[in-house]
Amino acid sequence: MTGTVNTRTLDLATFTPPFGWHVEERGSGSDRCVVISKAASGSYCMAVVYASASAGGDLETSFASEWARTALQSLAPVATPRAVIRDVGALRLAIGAAPSTAQGQPIVGLLIVADAGARVVSILVLSPTFESLDTFRAEVDTVFGSLVVQRVEDGAPGARPVAEPARRTLAVGDLAGEWGRQDGINTRYVDAHSGAYAWTDSIHFTEKWQITASGTISLDFFGIHNGRRITETATATVTLAPDGILVVHKPNEQRFVLRGWEETPEMTVMTLNGPWYESIPADVVANPGIGVNLDQRWVRLRR
Numbered sequence: 465m466t467g468t469v470n471t472r473t474l475d476l477a478t479f480t481p482p483f484g485w486h487v488e489e490r491g492s493g494s495d496r497c498v499v500i501s502k503a504a505s506g507s508y509c510m511a512v513v514y515a516s517a518s519a520g521g522d523l524e525t526s527f528a529s530e531w532a533r534t535a536l537q538s539l540a541p542v543a544t545p546r547a548v549i550r551d552v553g554a555l556r557l558a559i560g561a562a563p564s565t566a567q568g569q570p571i572v573g574l575l576i577v578a579d580a581g582a583r584v585v586s587i588l589v590l591s592p593t594f595e596s597l598d599t600f601r602a603e604v605d606t607v608f609g610s611l612v613v614q615r616v617e618d619g620a621p622g623a624r625p626v627a628e629p630a631r632r633t634l635a636v637g638d639l640a641g642e643w644g645r646q647d648g649i650n651t652r653y654v655d656a657h658s659g660a661y662a663w664t665d666s667i668h669f670t671e672k673w674q675i676t677a678s679g680t681i682s683l684d685f686f687g688i689h690n691g692r693r694i695t696e697t698a699t700a701t702v703t704l705a706p707d708g709i710l711v712v713h714k715p716n717e718q719r720f721v722l723r724g725w726e727e728t729p730e731m732t733v734m735t736l737n738g739p740w741y742e743s744i745p746a747d748v749v750a751n752p753g754i755g756v757n758l759d760q761r762w763v764r765l766r767r
Contacts, residue, residue, distance in 0.1 A: 471610070474498050475515040477578075477585045480610035482603035491515075500607065502600065509600035510590045511607055516583040516616075523549055523584075527558035527577045530586045535573040538590060539564035547577070550724040550735060552752045555579070555613060563594070572597055576608070581615040602757065609753020634725060636704045640677040643734065643762040646670050669694070673762070675702060681712060709744065710736060719744050723752050723759065732764045 470487065471480050474496060481487050481500045488499045494515055501510040514534055520526040527547040536542075545560035561574040574589040574597065589604060591597035647669060669687030685696040700714035708722040721744060724735030737748060737758050748755045 472498055472513075474513055475585070476580050476583060476614040476616070477513055477516070478610075478612045478614075479513065479607050482606040485603070502603070507592060507596040507599065509597065509604065511604055512588045512590070513607070514586045514588070516580060516585050519579070519582055519584045523547070523556065523558045523577065523579050526579075526584045527560060527575065530577050530584060531560070531575055534586050534588045535562075535575050538566055538588070539571060539573050540566065542573075545575075548733065549726050550733075552608070552724070555611065561594075578611070578613045580613050581617060583616045585613050587611075605753055605756050609751060609756075611753075633706050634704060634708075634722065636675075636679045636702060637677045639675045639702065639704065639734075641675060641732075641764045643673040643675065643764045644671065645760060645762045647760070679703060683712070707749075709749075710738075712739075716741065720760075721749055730766055732766075734762045734764070736760045736762060 471478060472487070474489075481498075482502070485500050485502045488501075490497050490499055494517070496515040498513045499510060500513070501508065512534070517526075517530065517533065520529055524547055528544050531544045539562075542562050542564040545562040547558040547560040549556070549558055551557075556579040558577040558579075559575070561572060563570065563572050565571060570592050572591055572594055576587045576589070578585045578587075587607065589597065591600065669685060671686075672684040674682040674684075679701050681700050681702040683696070683698045683700065685694070687694040698714060700712050702710065702712050704710045704722070710720040710722055712718040712720075718739035718741065720736040720738035720740070722734065723737050724733070726733045737752075737755055738744070738760070739758075740748075745755070
């Protein structure tokens, strides 16, 4: 029925498929899954939500096990990608992707494994290339934005002791150091009447932030826009509120939502959503599944 929200529950996972996508339940018992798919413009995207599986000793171990259980059932053998651990709302996720082939055709597998205590819930997203996957990203994000995972509590049958990840309020002093990120955007334009290729707009850039414990920030931007070099430098101050709102104070003030903070022995990865140049919409602050196209991943290496 048009306009009806088609929420699904499979084992420990409750989610909403994107509007207009085909939804099919397959398998039985521990092999149950829900397949959500869409084909468009000579491409396709498929997201498979699996019934939960037993968790490993930690989320990285669970990811490796789930890659073998789920991704390698569709992909030709390929090394397990290194998973990135991030907090998205109430969920703790391991995320990794790798290109491969399936029946001789190129394919990319993106695996998301959600911590559910003594269990894990996996979602495998498949598309021919990273570029085709990106065209379906906003619709696929409907699944992750609505995903609720029921935890299996300690003491339940088959449960293992679960150590909750440390949670603390970050302050501006925690940001001290050199941060960097790289990104790029390619936009292909076609003639509105004939559909023929018209031109491509391309920008690729590198950004660096040098932040001191007192909140001074030096910004360095270098980009290539359609072959033209762009360089910008500035000095400003930065603040980080207890609610996770980061503000770079300069004439054209920038606001960000701190959405993720992961520390490893080699680096710290910070996920910011923005920039926002006026007030940040309330739904962006409350729901990490909203506005994900503005998520930025900044890396600070340990020295």
